Amino acid sequence: FRPLTLERRAARLAAAADMWDLRNIARRRTPKSAFDYADGGAGAELTVRRTREAFDSTELLPRILHSTAAADLTTTIAGGSSALPFGIAPTGFTRFMHAEGEDAGAAAAAAAGIPFCLSTMGTRSLEEIARCGDTATVRNPHGPGRRWFQLYLWKDRERSADLVRRAEANGFDTLLVTVDTPVAGQRFRDVRNGMTIPPQLTLRTVLDASYRPEWWFNFLTTDPLHFASLSNTSTDLSTLINSMFDPTLSLQDLEWLRSIWPGKLLVKGVLTAEDTRRSLEAGADGLVVSNHGGRQLDRAPVSLKALAEVRQEAGPNVEVLLDSGVMSGADIVSALALGADFVLIGRAYLYGLMAGGQQGVARAIALLEEETRVAMMLLGTATIAELQTSGQVRVPWLP
Numbered sequence: 001f002r003p004l005t006l007e008r009r010a011a012r013l014a015a016a017a018d019m020w021d022l023r024n025i026a027r028r029r030t031p032k033s034a035f036d037y038a039d040g041g042a043g044a045e046l047t048v049r050r051t052r053e054a055f056d057s058t059e060l061l062p063r064i065l066h067s068t069a070a071a072d073l074t075t076t077i078a079g080g081s082s083a084l085p086f087g088i089a090p091t092g093f094t095r096f097m098h099a100e101g102e103d104a105g106a107a108a109a110a111a112a113g114i115p116f117c118l119s120t121m122g123t124r125s126l127e128e129i130a131r132c133g134d135t136a137t138v139r140n141p142h143g144p145g146r147r148w149f150q151l152y153l154w155k156d157r158e159r160s161a162d163l164v165r166r167a168e169a170n171g172f173d174t175l176l177v178t179v180d181t182p183v184a185g186q187r188f189r190d191v192r193n194g195m196t197i198p199p200q201l202t203l204r205t206v207l208d209a210s211y212r213p214e215w216w217f218n219f220l221t222t223d224p225l226h227f228a229s230l231s232n233t234s235t236d237l238s239t240l241i242n243s244m245f246d247p248t249l250s251l252q253d254l255e256w257l258r259s260i261w262p263g264k265l266l267v268k269g270v271l272t273a274e275d276t277r278r279s280l281e282a283g284a285d286g287l288v289v290s291n292h293g294g295r296q297l298d299r300a301p302v303s304l305k306a307l308a309e310v311r312q313e314a315g316p317n318v319e320v321l322l323d324s325g326v327m328s329g330a331d332i333v334s335a336l337a338l339g340a341d342f343v344l345i346g347r348a349y350l351y352g353l354m355a356g357g358q359q360g361v362a363r364a365i366a367l368l369e370e371e372t373r374v375a376m377m378l379l380g381t382a383t384i385a386e387l388q389t390s391g392q393v394r395v396p397w398l399p
């Protein structure tokens, strides 16, 4: 086993022209059960497929002779600024995908000047991520890295309250409450792969290790102890998640969180006008239109299609974010032009991570930044605000 040098890693990443290339590199370098856990969706993966089809069906309408010398990608979201109109979505078990895990995400996000959201199921603590962001900030031209925290409500409310208090104490400025996971989605790829946390030593994992020595070396030298602390025996993810989260999450819980969290509160997983209204009535500051990347309820609506309904109910002054399926700058531009204020990336970040740790996440962010910039220049829009109001997108599902 010969560790790859950072230079070789950089050359490999530079050869990725787009996110799909990065995904291919990720697939080659990551054990199948870890790649499929990140890449897969729920059920027959219909929502995942329909999401891709919806993004691919948008038409962007360029304005010619509308001189735009440069595109300004900076924006504001949840009471702070962001150098780019997207941030990193919360993902669980991230160090299972690559040993650098959340450290890589938080550092790359801070360096790019965009928010990083830590998950309740993250494999780093709030305190560790707080420190990690600070270190990255030392060289950061964009100022302090913004950290958000995503909360799943535990059956034990005191444990949730403790997380919320620690998020506040560690400088996390925004809380995302995920409401679409009363139980774990059924992800059949994980079942077929026999995926467990921590991974079990089987003939399959030993064979896999011989193809991906770097991943296994990193995993064996950094992670097993942490994963073992999550459960005494190897457990499949659904069993693990269902034993921890509270399926009875209600509006009263949201009101309770509002009363104990002083920062911005976003409800993640809203897809309808009714849930928009209820979330706002319970005190949410904003909404994340999300179907959890098609990983929870298969056949749930495509976020991009649900966006107009949520935006209409929320009105122009409530911040509406979107995630699920964003793989390119054209996807980001489409979402913003259809009424989103900001976009979150889940898998795109993880593909970068699996392809090359922190450098890979930086590459994923750079790809999306450049694609967004070029798309805006070609559209003739100079700012994010202009993009949101200039009506330069046409979609088959809206008149």
Ligand code: FNR
Pocket: 037, 038, 039, 089, 090, 091, 092, 119, 120, 121, 122, 150, 178, 268, 290, 291, 292, 293, 294, 295, 323, 324, 325, 326, 344, 345, 346, 347, 348, 350
């Ligand atoms: C997620 N997502 C997620 N969401 C959340 O609120 N808490 C979590 O712990 C996780 N964990 C998680 C793990 C993995 C591997 C993925 C891919 C996703 C959902 C995530 O925040 C986001 O909603 C989706 O990833 C967005 O879709 P794309 O960008 O992955 O297509």
